[in-house]
Amino acid sequence: MVIPLLIGVSFVTFCIINLIPGSPMANLRANPKIRPADVARLEKQFGLNDPWPQRYLDWLGDLLRGDLGNSLHNGVPVSDRILAVLPNTLLLTTCSLLFALVIAIPVGIYAAARHRSWFDRVSNIVGIALFAIPNAWLAILLVVLFSFKFKEWGLPSLPATGITSTRGGGGFQDRVAHLILPTVSLGLIQVGIWSAYIRSSMLEALQQEYVRTARAKGLSNRGVLFGHAFRNAFLPLVTLVGLSLPGLFGGSVLIEYVFAWNGIGLLSLQAVGQRDYTMVMGTTLMFSFLIIVANLITDVAYGVLDPRIRID
């Protein structure tokens, strides 16, 4: 299932990149000092005159060997640069995911347990209010508040950009301080949706027969909630998290831009600014690859968590 998907993604990206008007040889052709014979020779050497299926297979072959071409900006192999910054993006996305889960799950469970209480209503409204927020806007406003205003007011402030800073010392505490604002801006938006989801699936689980049986047998409320209801309510959340992943990766591009966070998103934006098509292709492919892998992990996790389902 994964392999055809990867091939399909590569083909679609290949088609898109080949729709660009113009060719890499356009600049050379326009240069009167370069002989047409040399241009033709270069074209043949780079395989630009080959029929497109062959160009696609050549490209795919390179891709499978990990060769994504060289950056048009400075000649550095694209895959090197991408792999160098990949851990930063993964760190940011994983932390945001965990942050959102850590808040959403307790809120959802408590809202379900205290159904129709003020907490339920308030968390519902807050959740709805949160999920339409544009995350770049939220990010900038958080920076304004926690970095600049706090500094003005003399309170301890959080750093505004980067993964570490020289002033902070580069150690663990510094990294954590730099991680807080980006994580919150990326994760806060998911909190509303996920907590609403947990709440409704908990409510559904709490109406099942086995809950009534457990209560009749004398199981405490907490035992019912965590031992039975939550374990069943948790599973659809895994699917929901999987579905939110493309949005999370897309959002990370913006957050990396706002916080100058050295990850794949920022790399792709820099490449865009430099018209470095090779790099942009490479980053897009890397994003797709990450999504596919993440979906695979979600499916496997689902299979592990739910013994009733075994993925073929």
Place this chain on the structure above:
Amino acid sequence: MSANTTNTLADLDSSRSDLFDRRVAKPSPGLYRQAWHRFKRDPISMVSLALFAVIALFIVCAPLISYLTGFNYYENHLTEKLSAPGENGYLLGSDANGRDILTRLAYGGRISLLVALFATISELGLGLTFGLLAGYFGKWVDTVIMRLVDILLSIPSIPLLILVSTLFSPGTVMLAIIIGAIYWPVDARLIRGEVFALRGREYVEAARLVGASSSRIIIKHLIPNITPIMLIQASLAIPGAILTEAIISFLGLGIQIPTPSWGNMLDEASRFYRTNWTNVFFPGLMIYLTSLALYLIGIGLRDAMDPRLQK
């Protein structure tokens, strides 16, 4: 509830004549009227509708706003640049070129909303086409289209949008079409599911037995019954398109300056967030309120049209 009884009787009459007068099975007019009545009863939906109406009014009256503030949206006043709200006669402050933020918000809203509208139309157009084809003709057509949908859904939309926008440097209309071309797979999947469900209904089978052609069945039977789903999807897709346009313009790849759009106003303002944070606050606030209102309207519509809640 006497009001309801009257409605039900009226609906009963109209649906009866519906059976006699037309050979075509459609949801009775009662569906939309009923949905509107349910929608009206939900306070959140009505507040959101009111909010969106205010915003739409603000946008439509952009020339009036321009006249009232005394500024237009494109003239530079470099001596009064980056004013605070209330300073120099600027109600919400001025941007880095001295242009009035309030007026630009109104004109920018036009662009943002127009792009979102066209994007939703192209998104639904593509989604409807592919969804209908996949759902109605089934078998290999369905497989091919669904594989394409899976592939496109594996590429995260923002990076894909960045890729396409870099390569093709789109203008306003092209941008709308590109945004639509990125989000159609979700709609296609939804519509395909609906068509599958509707394909087995009796009236479709009856029409086929009587000899109706595929196109006739699709146009006269399937589409009217998919319309509620599409309306709901549209009302949820428009805010998504607004956010997408804002994001891509914020990155500098969407609507190009000097044409105002909420997204690129956010971009221009973000360079000055240390000194003029209100310039960042207001465009973002407009994006937020508009998409929030539209999302809530969409959710309200979905709940109002939910067949499970019908008697």
